[in-house]
Each structure stands twice: as structure tokens, then as C-alpha cells.
Amino acid sequence: MIKTFTHEKLIRYVYNELPDEQRQEVEQALTHDADLAARCADLLLAQRCLNSLQRGPRAATTRAILQYSRTFLTPS
Template sequence: MIKTFTQTDLVRYLYQEITEEESQEIDRALLCDNELKSLFNELRSMMDEIDTADLQPSPATVQNILSYSRSLQEKQR
């Protein structure tokens, strides 16, 4: 009998945070369940996009942080 897997199970699988037994069960399920395979492919695609994203704060955010830091320094004087 094939177990039903959740989106959370697939995310754990993608990040290799599961046991070897769970991994084998998911591998078998992915071969038999096209809907699960589709969800898996979507999640893998999102994971790849997140991993390659160039995340940097905006200049305004940096200025806000620096201003806040300066105000803390002035209070300590």
C-alpha cells in the first residue's frame, strides 16, 4: 500500500530531511502518482528559484537601519 504524502513531506524530501525509509516510500509514490509528481516538480522549481534569487535590501532599508543605529549611539552618549 502506498502512503499519502503531503506538501511538507515533499519539502522535507527535497531538503533531504527524511529517513532512508521515507525517501524510498516517496520515490515509489512519485513513480505511481502523477499528481504527486506534478506537485513535487512545482516545489523543486520554486526551491531552485529561491536558491538562485539575488536577495539584497533596498538602499532605503539600509539607510533606515543606519539611521536607527546612529540614534541608538546618540542615546548612549
């Protein structure tokens, strides 16, 4: 039986967010469907690239926020 999977379900698979039964269904389908396996591989590559990106603000942004916040300090 051929089963189709949504893009959302593949993303949830890549991020290990599927219940065991659904995860096993996807894994079985991946072994029999080369197109699905290629789509999944693309998502895994995208995940790896996104995870390697810098996740913090630039130093200049942090300085600007801190400088702005000092305008709200009241002298004691």
C-alpha cells in the first residue's frame, strides 16, 4: 500500500516529534520510496544548515539596547 506523507509530517520526523507508530510508518516508507527519501534528505540538510547559524544578536544590537535601557534609569 502506498501512503503519502505531508511536508509537515516529514518535518516532524526530522525533528523527532512524531509518536513511535507514525515514526515507524515514515521510516518504512523511506526505505521503499526514493522520492520521499530524497525529500527527507533535503530537510535533514536544511536542518543541519539552520542549526549551524548564529543564534544571538550582533554585539552592536546588544549595545544599542543596553544604551536605550539606561535612559529609563532613575538616579538614586
